[in-house]
Amino acid sequence: MNITIYDVAREAGVSMATVSRVVNGNPNVKPVTRKKVLEVIDRLGYRPNAVARGLASKKTTTVGVIIPDISNIFYAELARGIEDIATMYKYNIILSNSDQNAEKEIHLIHTMLGKQVDGLVFMGGQISQEHIEEFEHSSVPVVLASAIEPTGKIPSVNIDYRQAAADAVAMLTDAGHTDIAFVASPLKDTINQHVLSGYYEALEAAGIEKKDELVIEGDYTYDSGIEAWSRLQELSSPPTAVFVNNDEMAVGVIHGAQDNGVHIPDELEVISFDSSRLALMVRPQLTSVVQPLYDIGAVAMRLLTKYMNKEKVETPIVVLPHHIEKRGSTK
Incomplete structure (x- = not known):
């Protein structure tokens, strides 16, 4: 049975307005009346309806x-x-x-x-x-x-997604890499466009030519990371480093590379973008842009x-x- 404010008011012998004042902590209720109403609420198991309270108070919390x-x-x-x-x-x-x-x-x-x-x-x-x-x-x-x-x-x-991506790719260019792939999340999404801009900005700053074949669009998933590596390894000059737009795809890239006998990080370095708990669950653990x-x-x-x-x-x-x-x- 659904207990209503009307049931509480009738049982306590007070008006519904008084019950409402008690429920909402209004101080304009006599202590004796408040005690009686609270006892009835407890005995009947009444649970105030947040939306109904909101209609009166204009807030539902x-x-x-x-x-x-x-x-x-x-x-x-x-x-x-x-x-x-x-x-x-x-x-x-x-x-x-x-x-x-x-x-x-x-x-x-x-x-x-x-x-x-x-x-x-x-x-x-x-x-x-x-x-x-x-x-x-x-x-x-x-x-x-x-x-x-x-x-x-x-x-x-x-966060500043463009700058974060630029920082990550600069770390790879500073290590001497010139063939750096980017496994992107869906590029229709605004944030991912900012990340792509940061990737290109870092390449340009290092004097590295942009190569369209090194940008692979994924869909956030582990499987799309595996698929991305499958496509990258078939290139005439496969990348020596990969920047990946999220941790789950990065794990897919690492596992795909490892399945092909590629040693991480000696033969392929990988940086991801999230640093969720997943970054700590893979071996080797992911170097990652830390988003708080x-x-x-x-x-x-x-x-x-x-x-x-x-x-x-x-x-x-x-x-x-x-x-x-x-x-x-x-x-």
């Missing part, structure tokens, strides 16, 4: 989080940062997977707003004009986490709480620092 794929270790670490800060500030999370599908992303934005959320944290690879319009017309604050939109109008938390994944999620959620609570926001576009963690996949 609920935040919507739209994420491409919670099973992906990259997004799982981001989501953990979001949830921990949400809990710290007494917010509940509604999390939905978008599967990197633009139509589903727009649908989820509408669904979240229909659930009376107080704010949205959005993660997605490709922010279109339709997304921007939805964010700008949203009735609640929106913050992007590990997602870039070109106008700079929507608050966001990221937990921090990106945590800072995005804290930024959202500022907007929801009308606090002063000095920097709506947050760029967190990155660094390269040298491990066993490079010399």
